[in-house]
Amino acid sequence: MNEGAGDDRGLVRAAQKGDEHAFRELVERYQRRIYQLALGMTKDPDDAMDIAQETFVRVHKYLPSFKGDSSFFTLTYRIATNLCLDAQRKKGRTERVDVAEGDEAEIEAAMDPPSHALAGPQREALNEELKGKLDEALAGLSENHRAILLLREVEGLSYEELARVLDIRKGTVMSRLFHARLKMQNKLREYLGDDAPKAAGSDGDEE
């Protein structure tokens, strides 16, 4: 994920000295990814574009105090994620899920025989239908679950980077990601209904 971090440092130093070209390059390097994150969070292309723009304005504002002990993209994703969460709260989506608590029902559901709808050769056939359902399933998640799923699955942040961006412990990253994935999976199961083929030998065998 952070393959450009070394290059970023030089650009950040130049931008801190007022080099607009350097800051422009940083913006162009991350604009689509930040937009992607905002789009996944808000679902609204206009809101996503506004958030992306505001993210870089704030990044620029914080540049003088940026010491480089964290990477530039971590700072950028952190600001973007907070802006997305703020925007959701302003719209009244204040759902909060205690992700530390295990949801037994969800875990039970996930232990059901896995569907071939998402995995295996039949996935392609269901892919088109799935695209629309993915948006709905994603929108049905809590903000925290949506944020961590997008940052991990779409942006490819490592667990350490997720901890820094979301300001949570690494152990919480694993737990939150697990529950987010379970919820997503269960929501997709609902959409796919009973037509989803069952996996052969689907009951878990004991070791």
Add this chain to the structure above:
Amino acid sequence: MKKRCAEVLPFLGALGDGAIAEGDRTWVQAHLASCAACPDRLSLFVAQGAALRERVQARSAAVSFDGFADKVLARTRAEKPHVLEGTGVWTREMFGAHRGAFAGAAGFALAACMALAVVFIQPQPADDGAEASQVEEVDFGTHDGAVLQLPHDTTVIWMSDDRGSSK
């Protein structure tokens, strides 16, 4: 639900992400090798992530970012931080980075100020017209003594009993 599968489930995502702890990798992989269902569960997590990635990237791929950076830069020019704000940030950062040096310098400056105050600030008469205090030694015959003349017509007479008793 098999007990071992339920124990493995929370680790499947981390295994797929390459983020599982070394201590857990062995037993999780051992279970996957002997379980018919859990490899499918892992595949499901991985496929779900891939589908989500494809979907979000496809939606954003169609968006043009022409002029995006220009708009950002225009806003940063318009929203240049106020001088006081910039000074505040500079002060915070400098203090944070050189806290020890700042504390030492402040202590040294305070000590220097106190030393200068002792050297240069002399006691001044209370009133311009007041006379300075005077002490005059007086022989009272049977006693030694002194007369202390203070401003505002105040006189203090001091007599010692020692001379009379010693003689």
